[in-house]
Every structure is written in C-alpha cells, then in structure tokens.
Amino acid sequence: MKSPPEVGQIFAARDRSTAKPGSKDTLTTIDVCVNVNCKDAVIFHAGFTLSGVCHKVALRGHFLHWNQTMQTGDITLRPHRPDEIDALRRIERNAHERYRSLEGFGFTLTAPAIAPERFSTGETIVAEVDNRLSGYILMQPIDGLNYIASIMVEPDLSGRGIGAALLAAAEEKTRQSSLSGTVLATFRQPRWNGPWFRKHGFDSIPEAMIGPGLRAILQRHATFLDMGTREMLWKPAR
Structure with a gap:
C-alpha cells in the first residue's frame, strides 16, 4: 500500500499484497484500513464479515482499542x-x-x-x-x-x-x-x-x-x- 487510503476504506482480496477496492462482505479475507493521520495504516485482517470499522486507533506498539461488530x-x-x-x-x-x-x-x-x-x-x-x-x-x-x-x-x-x-x-x-x-x-x-x-x-x-x-x-x-x-x-x- 503506497499511500494511506481513506479512513475506513475497505479492500477485499485473498492476497493483501495485491488488494484492490472491492466487495466488502463476501470474500474470505477482509482488510479494513482504519488509518487516522499516521504514517502506517492499521489493518484488520480476519475471516469475518464486518458490520463496522474501527474509529479509535493507537500508534503501532500500543494497545489498539476498537469499535466494530464482526459476524462469523x-x-x-x-x-x-x-x-x-x-x-x-x-x-x-x-x-x-x-x-x-x-x-x-x-x-x-x-x-x-x-x-x-x-x-x-x-x-x-x-x-x-x-x-x-x-x-x-x-x-x-x-x-x-x-x-x-x-x-x-x-x-x-x-x-x-x-x-x-x-x-x-x-x-x-x-x-x-x-x-x-x-x-x-x-x-x-x-x-x-x-x-x-x-x-x-x-x-x-x-x-x-x-x-x-x-x-x-x-x-x-x-x-x-x-x-x-x-x-x-x-x-x-x-
């Protein structure tokens, strides 16, 4: 990911290295960018269907609190x-x-x-x-x-x-x-x-x-x- 995408922008792909914007609820792997004006985007990566995205972020190395709902x-x-x-x-x-x-x-x-x-x-x-x-x-x-x-x-x-x-x-x-x-x-x-x-x-x-x-x-x-x-x-x- 060369530059941080929009807050909450959703990518769906089996290989995150080639992730492109796409369907947000159907594929096995879902990557959700929740970057908030920091150099490195924080990525959520799991086999869940997301109903929401994280809006409360800590810098890498600190505990990341989240506010989202997942369905499996x-x-x-x-x-x-x-x-x-x-x-x-x-x-x-x-x-x-x-x-x-x-x-x-x-x-x-x-x-x-x-x-x-x-x-x-x-x-x-x-x-x-x-x-x-x-x-x-x-x-x-x-x-x-x-x-x-x-x-x-x-x-x-x-x-x-x-x-x-x-x-x-x-x-x-x-x-x-x-x-x-x-x-x-x-x-x-x-x-x-x-x-x-x-x-x-x-x-x-x-x-x-x-x-x-x-x-x-x-x-x-x-x-x-x-x-x-x-x-x-x-x-x-x-």
Whole structure:
C-alpha cells in the first residue's frame, strides 16, 4: 500500500499484497484500513464479515482499542457495554458450574466473580448468539504481550465455536497492537483449560518472556491457587 487510503476504506482480496477496492462482505479475507493521520495504516485482517470499522486507533506498539461488530456464522462479536458487566459476571459464575463434578475444583464454585472494576483495566469483547449474550474475553497489554485476564462462555453453548471466535479476536488484537504474542494463565486440566488452548496453538511461555507484570500476576495467583495445577501459556504473534 503506497499511500494511506481513506479512513475506513475497505479492500477485499485473498492476497493483501495485491488488494484492490472491492466487495466488502463476501470474500474470505477482509482488510479494513482504519488509518487516522499516521504514517502506517492499521489493518484488520480476519475471516469475518464486518458490520463496522474501527474509529479509535493507537500508534503501532500500543494497545489498539476498537469499535466494530464482526459476524462469523451465528456468532456476533462486539465491544462490551458498561451496563452488561453484571451479566458478564453471571456468565463467569455459570461457566464455573462445569467444575462441579471435578475433584479438587470445588473452590471455583464459591470463588467470587471477577470484580466489576477489572473491566475498566483492559478491553472486553463479548459474543452474542441469537441476540443472547453468550461469552466474553477480557484482555490487556502486559510486558509487551496481550494478556487474557478472563475468557468465559455460557456452558450450555459450549462446542459452538464461541470460545474459538473470542480467542481469534484476541490474537487479532495482538497483531493490530504490534505486541509479541498472546498470553494467559490457566489450569493444566480439565480439557477446556490448558488442553483447549494448546489445541489452538498455545504452548508454555519461555521464562525469558515473563516480565515483571506477568510475574506479579503469578505471585498473586500463588496466594490462593495451587500453582502445581497451573501453567502460563502463550502464542507468538504471526
């Protein structure tokens, strides 16, 4: 792209190197330029149908906040609204019910839901299915990485690709923001924790990648969790 295009101009092509103005909703790859008077255009690149474009941009190397709606199949992804925080906390409590039958996880049933103020420390994307709030992901930049503080899906909607769609959005956020990778702390088991993330390309984070921010998170977790059951995983940005 030799010169920055118009704000919000949409290109559609399978190879972004030959992208030309075209249809905005039909092709597999959709690149949306959301450049706002800066040298390098910020590009959104994903296999989603866009209903809107980002209008709030940070320079490369900083966390990029977005204001857009994406549709993949019957799942709609969009930024959360402040009046939805209580509903998102209920989704977390419902999701914890999946641990009820597992030995050693009883504490998850009585643990308080994520504090409301946590939603103001990062960015939250919610998922809707048939206009029902179905899941969310909360993330924030820490140590040059995109840290997933929480990802939750309503248990009765498990297996419909909601978690995968939210995770893909987080990874796109990582790329947009020029961060080194996506990172999270999770349980080694059951299958919907560590094994699920590993299935999606995550692996143990190298010790050298754990900066002071992530180390502080692990130290806090150690005050109320058995760290032998935990692992910190990451996926480099691609």
